[in-house]
Amino acid sequence: MRWKAGMTEWSRGDTLTLLGVIVAVAAMITAIALPEIRGWMGLDPPTSAAWRVSLRRAALRMLSVLCAIGAIAATIAVGSSTCRTMTFATPGANSAPANHPSANQIVFVSERNKSRSTYVMNADGSNPHKISDDWGWKYSWSPDGQHIAFAHNDYVKTMDHDGSNLRTVADGHAPTWSPGGTMIAFAKSWPEKERGIYTIHSDGTHLRRLIDQSTEGMQGCTYPTAPAWSPNGHQIAFRAGCTGQCRTGCTEQWDIFIMNSSGTNPQNITKSTWKEDDPAWSPDGQTLAYASDRDGSHMHIYLMNADGSNQRQLVSGPLWEEHPSWSPDGRSIVFEYERFYEDDRGKEIYAIDVNGHNLRALTTNLVYEGSPTWSPR
Numbered sequence: 001m002r003w004k005a006g007m008t009e010w011s012r013g014d015t016l017t018l019l020g021v022i023v024a025v026a027a028m029i030t031a032i033a034l035p036e037i038r039g040w041m042g043l044d045p046p047t048s049a050a051w052r053v054s055l056r057r058a059a060l061r062m063l064s065v066l067c068a069i070g071a072i073a074a075t076i077a078v079g080s081s082t083c084r085t086m087t088f089a090t091p092g093a094n095s096a097p098a099n100h101p102s103a104n105q106i107v108f109v110s111e112r113n114k115s116r117s118t119y120v121m122n123a124d125g126s127n128p129h130k131i132s133d134d135w136g137w138k139y140s141w142s143p144d145g146q147h148i149a150f151a152h153n154d155y156v157k158t159m160d161h162d163g164s165n166l167r168t169v170a171d172g173h174a175p176t177w178s179p180g181g182t183m184i185a186f187a188k189s190w191p192e193k194e195r196g197i198y199t200i201h202s203d204g205t206h207l208r209r210l211i212d213q214s215t216e217g218m219q220g221c222t223y224p225t226a227p228a229w230s231p232n233g234h235q236i237a238f239r240a241g242c243t244g245q246c247r248t249g250c251t252e253q254w255d256i257f258i259m260n261s262s263g264t265n266p267q268n269i270t271k272s273t274w275k276e277d278d279p280a281w282s283p284d285g286q287t288l289a290y291a292s293d294r295d296g297s298h299m300h301i302y303l304m305n306a307d308g309s310n311q312r313q314l315v316s317g318p319l320w321e322e323h324p325s326w327s328p329d330g331r332s333i334v335f336e337y338e339r340f341y342e343d344d345r346g347k348e349i350y351a352i353d354v355n356g357h358n359l360r361a362l363t364t365n366l367v368y369e370g371s372p373t374w375s376p377r
Helices: 012-033 035-040 049-080
Strands: 105-113 115-122 129-132 139-141 147-152 155-160 167-171 173-177 183-188 196-201 208-211 222-229 235-241 254-260 276-281 287-292 300-305 321-326 332-338 347-353 369-374
Touching: 105 129, 105 139, 139 173, 139 369, 147 173, 155 183, 167 183, 167 196, 183 222, 196 222, 222 276, 235 276, 254 276, 276 321, 287 321, 300 321, 321 369, 332 369, 347 369
Parallel strands: 173 222
Antiparallel strands: 105 115, 105 369, 115 129, 139 147, 147 155, 155 167, 173 183, 183 196, 196 208, 222 235, 235 254, 276 287, 287 300, 321 332, 332 347
């Protein structure tokens, strides 16, 4: 008999060994209990004090023998068993434990096979493999790692972690899954009168607009987009265009906002005169990663506290960095890195520790590879 699927596996020989130990224990107890055996052991009749002393000594001897037999049986069982931890092999997730098929993986878009497709790779860049011919600009994992949301050609879509069961959920872009896994927040840009941030159930029902440019607190900023749900589900970060705050000579300026997940109380937390984009929450909800061109030339990855304080640059490459996504342990950030100016062939996927060390390339194929998103755990 064998028990598998995430449990300990025992061979038939192990079972027989354990049965042998049980039989040995029963035999020892019987030997002490039967009067005939007592006589064979040289014990006095039960009415004498000597008998009671002898019985206690015999019991101790038998206990010692029993312990020795048990130790031998345990040694045999360990040496002969095929005990190991079993895991299921899941298509598209070769290194994941059985209860989480997408553990520590990164989904991204790639042109490595001449046309753009959705790929998944391990967190160190190994084992990249295509899961779907469909692809998107922004990906979001469901909290259980079983599904992926993305947007392409202004349609929000979902698919299973292995690329199967593709379906269209809504018109829009920039989806983000709720921490509870039942809803998806996304943005709409067209038609203009429908611009805003929406939520919808993951089955495509219960569409609801949370915010638009007329919402109180938007301070004249327009086109809210790029929503990111906080880990506790209470807030949503997003980006909006605030050209009224634009510095001299600029034509477009964006800020990062935070609002309640109900769509109320939007707060501008960057209040800059530059482009601030792609907000991404740390797993503990204390920090936001984002992209900014505040160095005056290119977009780079920055960090700030969730209230907008302590803004600091994390990556300062020669060109552009965008689309940050946190590792599930909060120690690293993966992002899209442009190595050649305005040339998609130079867009690769890099990762860096949040302390600014250990910058490493996860892809080096000289084709477009971008929009990386780390799995939730």
